[in-house]
Amino acid sequence: MTDEPMDATEHPDEGLIHAWLDDALSAADAERLAEHVRTCAECQARVAEARGLIAGASRIIAALDDVPAGTRPGWAQGAVEGGLTSDTAAGTVAAPRASGSLWRWLRVTPGRAALAATILVAVGITLTYDRAAMDSAPRTAVSVLNPQRTDVPAATSPEGAASDVAKPRDPLLDSAVAKNMMIAQGQRTMEAARGPAIPSAPPPAATVRTSTGAAGAAVALGRATEEARRESAPVVTDRAAVRSDLTGATASVSSAPSPSAETNVPQAIPAPISTAQRQDAASGAMMAKTSADAVARSCLLVESSDADARWADQPFPLVLAIEPGAADAPRDAAVLTPAGEVTSLRAQWSPRRGDSVVVRLRRIGYSGSIALGPEVEARSGIAISAAAPTALEEVVVSSAPVRARADSRRAAAPAAAAPAPAAGPPVRQLRVTARSIGCPVR
Amino acid sequence: MVTPDRLAALFKVYHTPLVRFLTRRLGDRDEAEEIAQETFVRALKQETIASERSWLFAVASNLVRDEARRGARERKRHDLMRAREEAESSVDPEPTAMEREEDRALARQAIEMLGERDREALLMREEGLGYEEIAEALDLSLASVGTTLSRARRRLMEAYESLQQERSAERA
Numbered sequence: 001m002t003d004e005p006m007d008a009t010e011h012p013d014e015g016l017i018h019a020w021l022d023d024a025l026s027a028a029d030a031e032r033l034a035e036h037v038r039t040c041a042e043c044q045a046r047v048a049e050a051r052g053l054i055a056g057a058s059r060i061i062a063a064l065d066d067v068p069a070g071t072r073p074g075w076a077q078g079a080v081e082g083g084l085t086s087d088t089a090a091g092t093v094a095a096p097r098a099s100g101s102l103w104r105w106l107r108v109t110p111g112r113a114a115l116a117a118t119i120l121v122a123v124g125i126t127l128t129y130d131r132a133a134m135d136s137a138p139r140t141a142v143s144v145l146n147p148q149r150t151d152v153p154a155a156t157s158p159e160g161a162a163s164d165v166a167k168p169r170d171p172l173l174d175s176a177v178a179k180n181m182m183i184a185q186g187q188r189t190m191e192a193a194r195g196p197a198i199p200s201a202p203p204p205a206a207t208v209r210t211s212t213g214a215a216g217a218a219v220a221l222g223r224a225t226e227e228a229r230r231e232s233a234p235v236v237t238d239r240a241a242v243r244s245d246l247t248g249a250t251a252s253v254s255s256a257p258s259p260s261a262e263t264n265v266p267q268a269i270p271a272p273i274s275t276a277q278r279q280d281a282a283s284g285a286m287m288a289k290t291s292a293d294a295v296a297r298s299c300l301l302v303e304s305s306d307a308d309a310r311w312a313d314q315p316f317p318l319v320l321a322i323e324p325g326a327a328d329a330p331r332d333a334a335v336l337t338p339a340g341e342v343t344s345l346r347a348q349w350s351p352r353r354g355d356s357v358v359v360r361l362r363r364i365g366y367s368g369s370i371a372l373g374p375e376v377e378a379r380s381g382i383a384i385s386a387a388a389p390t391a392l393e394e395v396v397v398s399s400a401p402v403r404a405r406a407d408s409r410r411a412a413a414p415a416a417a418a419p420a421p422a423a424g425p426p427v428r429q430l431r432v433t434a435r436s437i438g439c440p441v442r
Numbered sequence: 443m444v445t446p447d448r449l450a451a452l453f454k455v456y457h458t459p460l461v462r463f464l465t466r467r468l469g470d471r472d473e474a475e476e477i478a479q480e481t482f483v484r485a486l487k488q489e490t491i492a493s494e495r496s497w498l499f500a501v502a503s504n505l506v507r508d509e510a511r512r513g514a515r516e517r518k519r520h521d522l523m524r525a526r527e528e529a530e531s532s533v534d535p536e537p538t539a540m541e542r543e544e545d546r547a548l549a550r551q552a553i554e555m556l557g558e559r560d561r562e563a564l565l566m567r568e569e570g571l572g573y574e575e576i577a578e579a580l581d582l583s584l585a586s587v588g589t590t591l592s593r594a595r596r597r598l599m600e601a602y603e604s605l606q607q608e609r610s611a612e613r614a
Binding site: 013014015016017018019022024050053054056057058060061063064065 | 462465466469542545546548549550552553564565567568572573585586587588589590591592593594595596598599602
């Protein structure tokens with residue numbers, strides 16, 4: 001590295017020591033310097049100091065690597081972008097001017113552009129989602145909680161509606177609660193119009209299993225049967241949109257109620273109520289039941305005296321395993337065999353006034369119900385079911401005359417008697433009894 | 443004329459060390475990348491390049507120097523103020539991050555206190571350039587490279603320690 005050979009007797013200068021430590025000396029110079037350092041304590045100290053300086057400088061320079069981008073001042077940026085034309089570099093080439101591109105001016109690199117696009121899309125999705133939620137929530141809240149609604153039947157209004165309206169409400173919370181309760185309790189797409197009031201029956205003095213003398217039990221059973229009749233109506237109307245005269249139990253629902261029919265009904269059928277309105281009313285009623293007492297899972301053994309009796313496609317006896325829930329609210333029920341095997345049937349357990357119960361069949365392809373009277377030692381009732389294809393075959397499109405006939409039949413029939421179909425394919429009304437049992441192990 | 447293929451090879455080999463060298467020199471990665479890019483553009487227009495690495499670092503150093511001439515005082519004042527502000531107004535609660543930031547600020551101030559040639563020689567050496575390459579890039583004699591480097595290292599250490607003492611005195 002040096003032009004002249006190094007004298008081993010002289011103390012090397014600091015630059016030479018650094019060159020030696022940087023391995024920049026020739027082999028001969030490095031050997032001579034090493035020989036000198038081995039015998040010179042002063043130079044050993046200088047070499048040690050030089051090692052420290054090299055290491056320290058390297059450490060300081062390495063600290064410069066953690067440098068954020070974009071820290072250059074504006075004047076410097078302009079100077080570089082506009083000033084890289086100096087002929088001082090290498091002295092031979094005229095440097096081109098920096099590009100005047102907007103992207104360059106914005107300092108947009110492909111990575112930054114991709115990141116910005118990602119952020120933009122994410123923000124857009126978030127805003128759109130939030131906007132959609134805000135747009136939909138108030139509509140739901142108004143439809144459920146609108147205090148101006150007067151077309152909702154009074155019977156469907158929650159008892160605490162007045163106080164609920166007076167309270168400040170959170171529409172988002174209310175709509176969410178209503179929706180969840182609708183899902184939990186089974187959503188109805190349509191409810192039957194309200195029929196004649198059925199008086200509550202006093203408790204029968206004796207078991208109704210014999211059904212021989214207890215007028216009260218008969219009244220209760222008739223009322224439950226009527227309830228079942230109305231409960232089973234939506235199953236057919238949901239599929240066919242018109243009523244059938246098949247069972248004689250569907251006349252209370254019609255797309256065009258006739259005046260004559262209304263005269264036969266003590267409680268006039270209210271003005272046509274849309275499905276949405278009924279859902280709204282049901283939501284309000286369900287919300288009012290949140291304070292109802294909860295009951296545990298229970299099971300009923302439902303038996304029939306008929307040997308070949310079936311509910312839908314399942315032979316009796318059957319076990320209704322009623323899920324836990326509010327005592328006065330509909331609850332889902334599994335239909336099991338007495339051995340605890342799960343069948344293809346599902347049901348909904350709906351308490352009615354006077355301790356009667358309507359069990360509505362939930363099975364695709366079938367409609368049916370079981371009406372059960374008040375429980376003493378057991379419940380006595382009537383089960384009906386029909387395959388859907390059969391019912392659809394019997395659909396009468398023109399409903400007004402049919403409705404008139406049906407209503408006249410209903411008016412003529414005593415309340416205690418189950419309405420019997422006047423015509424059509426046989427839909428068996430099975431006498432059944434139901435008693436509480438311990439739930440079989442599934 | 444340097445062909446595009448040759449330039450691509452140069453870029454692949456020397457871009458990273460050149461950007462690191464310029465980043466250390468300037469304290470701004472974006473600016474370093476721009477000057478490195480400009481350096482390679484100039485390489486493309488060269489007829490021949492004898493010593494590629496020393497040539498690239500020399501051109502880059504000249505570009506930095508040329509930029510620095512335009513506003514050396516303003517830049518130095520700005521960097522000093524920025525470094526001090528960053529060190530003093532750091533909101534990072536983690537001690538390690540704060541210490542690292544202070545080290546960086548002190549290192550930046552210390553490197554700026556060196557003479558230009560000393561600074562460039564030192565940074566080139568840290569990038570692995572040999573004495574011959576540094577001599578060629580900075581137009582120095584080979585014998586003076588060691589002296590330049592030793593002086594640069596000593597002054598850098600002295601400046602850094604001095605700044606550390608000032609910082610300690612301010613905190614005290």
